[in-house]
Amino acid sequence: MITKKQKEIYDFIVSYAKDTGHAPSLEEIAEHFSFLAYPSSAYYHVKKLQDEGYIKRESNIPRSIGIYADKEIKTPFLKNAGLDSIRIPILGAVNAGPATIFAEENIEGYLKVSRSLLNRKDGIFALRVEGDSMNKARIGKNDIEQGDFVLVDSQYRNPKNDDIVLSVIDDCANIKKFEKDSKTGEVKLVSESTNPKHKPIFISSKDDFMINGKVINVIKK
Amino acid sequence: MITKKQKEIYDFIVSYAKDTGHAPSLEEIAEHFSFLAYPSSAYYHVKKLQDEGYIKRESNIPRSIGIYADKEIKTPFLKNAGLDSIRIPILGAVNAGPATIFAEENIEGYLKVSRSLLNRKDGIFALRVEGDSMNKARIGKNDIEQGDFVLVDSQYRNPKNDDIVLSVIDDCANIKKFEKDSKTGEVKLVSESTNPKHKPIFISSKDDFMINGKVINVIKK
DNA sequence: ATTATACTTGAAACACTTTTCAAGTGCAAG
DNA sequence: CTTGCACTTGAAAAGTGTTTCAAGTATAAT
Numbered sequence: 001m002i003t004k005k006q007k008e009i010y011d012f013i014v015s016y017a018k019d020t021g022h023a024p025s026l027e028e029i030a031e032h033f034s035f036l037a038y039p040s041s042a043y044y045h046v047k048k049l050q051d052e053g054y055i056k057r058e059s060n061i062p063r064s065i066g067i068y069a070d071k072e073i074k075t076p077f078l079k080n081a082g083l084d085s086i087r088i089p090i091l092g093a094v095n096a097g098p099a100t101i102f103a104e105e106n107i108e109g110y111l112k113v114s115r116s117l118l119n120r121k122d123g124i125f126a127l128r129v130e131g132d133s134m135n136k137a138r139i140g141k142n143d144i145e146q147g148d149f150v151l152v153d154s155q156y157r158n159p160k161n162d163d164i165v166l167s168v169i170d171d172c173a174n175i176k177k178f179e180k181d182s183k184t185g186e187v188k189l190v191s192e193s194t195n196p197k198h199k200p201i202f203i204s205s206k207d208d209f210m211i212n213g214k215v216i217n218v219i220k221k
Numbered sequence: 222m223i224t225k226k227q228k229e230i231y232d233f234i235v236s237y238a239k240d241t242g243h244a245p246s247l248e249e250i251a252e253h254f255s256f257l258a259y260p261s262s263a264y265y266h267v268k269k270l271q272d273e274g275y276i277k278r279e280s281n282i283p284r285s286i287g288i289y290a291d292k293e294i295k296t297p298f299l300k301n302a303g304l305d306s307i308r309i310p311i312l313g314a315v316n317a318g319p320a321t322i323f324a325e326e327n328i329e330g331y332l333k334v335s336r337s338l339l340n341r342k343d344g345i346f347a348l349r350v351e352g353d354s355m356n357k358a359r360i361g362k363n364d365i366e367q368g369d370f371v372l373v374d375s376q377y378r379n380p381k382n383d384d385i386v387l388s389v390i391d392d393c394a395n396i397k398k399f400e401k402d403s404k405t406g407e408v409k410l411v412s413e414s415t416n417p418k419h420k421p422i423f424i425s426s427k428d429d430f431m432i433n434g435k436v437i438n439v440i441k442k
Numbered sequence: 443a444t445t446a447t448a449c450t451t452g453a454a455a456c457a458c459t460t461t462t463c464a465a466g467t468g469c470a471a472g
Numbered sequence: 473c474t475t476g477c478a479c480t481t482g483a484a485a486a487g488t489g490t491t492t493c494a495a496g497t498a499t500a501a502t
Contacts, residue, residue: 003478021277021287023243025459041480043461056242060487062283062459066242224448246489262450264491269448281457283489 002052005035009045010054014067023065127152127166129175139164142218150175151217164215165189175215176201223273226256230266231275234286240379244286253379360385363439371396373434385436386410396436397422 002010012032016024024032029042036042046065049055058064129148144150144164152166159165159178167174167189176189191198223231233253237245245253250263257263267286270276279285365371365385373387380386380399388395388410397410410422 005479020279020285022279022282022285026461027459036480038481038483039460040462040482044479058241058243060460061243062488064241064243064284226449247491248489257450259451259453260490261452261492265449281490283458 002049002054005033006045006048009033009042010049013055013065017065017067023063025063127175139215139218142220144175144215144218145220149219150215151219152213153216159214166213166215174201223270223275226254227266227269227275230254230263231270234276235288237379238286238288244284246284360436360439365396365436365439369439371436372438374437380432380435385413386432387434387436388432395422399432 009029012029013024016028026039026042026046029046030036030039033042036045046055046057050057054068056066056068127150129144129146129150138144139150142148150164150166161179163178164175165178167176167178174189177192179188179190180186181188187203189201189203191200230250233250234245237249247260247263247267250267251257251260254263257266267276267278271278275289277287277289359365360371363369371385371387382400384399385396386399388397388399395410398413400409400411401407402409407423412421
């Protein structure tokens with residue numbers, strides 16, 4: 001059986017590999033976790049993960065940890081659910097204005113979120129939603145209403161059709177549904193709203209346009 | 222500008238990463254090419270590839286070569302299994318003779334295979350097995366008998382010990398177990414047969430010798 | 443013939459990584 | 473209280489891998 005620590009280490013390996021394109025060394029794994037002071041400790045856990053079939057690895061080969069893409073690790077049973085929540089910074093309200101909302105000084109506070117909602121900790125933040133432009137959109141079984149918080153994965157920069165994305169267009173932050181025409185390549189950002197005043201936004205290459213992440217969850221107010 | 226040698230090296234890196242889930246070391250790259258006797262030579266080419274923007278790499282970090290897919294670094298994760306079944310061309314029977322069996326005109330038909338058997342679609346084909354030279358070998362829980370089909374991953378060109386490989390030696394196709402002596406570097410191809418007439422084949426550098434893929438599955442007749 | 447380009451050679455120095463092992467800690471169940 | 477489990481510690485040895493450099497080769501273009 002796999003333990004909570006090993007699951008954390010697994011997640012770190014996955015996220016490290018995603019970021020860099022290669023696996024971490026045992027030394028780096030140890031460095032990343034305060035409960036591991038030596039590579040030998042990382043070795044212990046990595047060997048466990050390997051024995052359980054969650055990763056593959058080759059002896060004496062640096063950075064040879066590989067992840068099986070079709071194998072998901074279930075979060076082990078948590079004895080103390082309270083300790084398993086994490087703090088996520090709340091940034092300025094979504095449609096409030098300039099792109100500078102991403103600066104650190106605009107952090108409004110922190111939201112406490114159960115870690116099981118998320119795949120990874122880094123790069124996720126919360127935004128308070130203002131307006132009704134997305135009140136028909138659904139993330140899981142929730143809609144997005146004024147005053148709710150949306151969790152945004154800022155590492156997700158290559159949206160697929162129908163993803164709800166956070167974008168900044170001409171210095172204005174928006175939460176819209178992403179739609180790209182596979183033939184013309186034209187990108188459209190659609191409001192999923194009961195309010196007809198929200199028209200789709202067509203992106204032209206001259207617009208100052210950026211996808212800042214994907215909405216992965218909604219936390220009702 | 223990139224040269225032909227560099228393109229070859231690039232392709233090797235890609236195929237190695239696909240097979241193993243991690244990048245090769247400079248030493249391994251050098252070993253793989255007869256025109257490179259030292260890691261420093263591989264270093265030279267890899268640096269070129271990096272300067273030209275074809276790969277990314279980190280200084281002093283072993284096996285940190287990464288390949289760009291679009292603009293994102295493609296992590297060499299192991300691929301997962303899909304859902305539906307796919308068509309795989311059936312080539313001429315294995316020991317029927319010359320290497321030209323790989324030409325398209327020798328496709329005998331198609332075999333319908335559940336994709337879950339395979340890691341990837343492209344580069345996989347089926348071969349009908351003739352003879353008893355491998356009837357003791359096992360792929361998963363199956364042996365390889367006359368009349369069976371073996372699935373060959375032709376992108377897998379860097380076999381490990383005990384892999385069952387498809388090779389072409391002096392224009393003759395063979396399915397044998399791959400064994401390389403880690404000290405001498407000598408390569409031996411062994412028949413796993415109850416029939417003692419099948420002797421191991423020792424590969425010398427003067428032989429016209431090529432690994433064409435790895436047997437990844439057996440489909441019983 | 444000279445120059446430039448595109449490499450290869452060879453060794454050594456240096457850096458990074460893995461592996462091992464014996465001894466310990468802290469916690470929870472019996 | 474004892475045992476077992478799930479780890480952590482600490483250091484050192486044994487790999488594995490990268491980088492540098494100076495010198496040399498081979499080919500093609502000027």
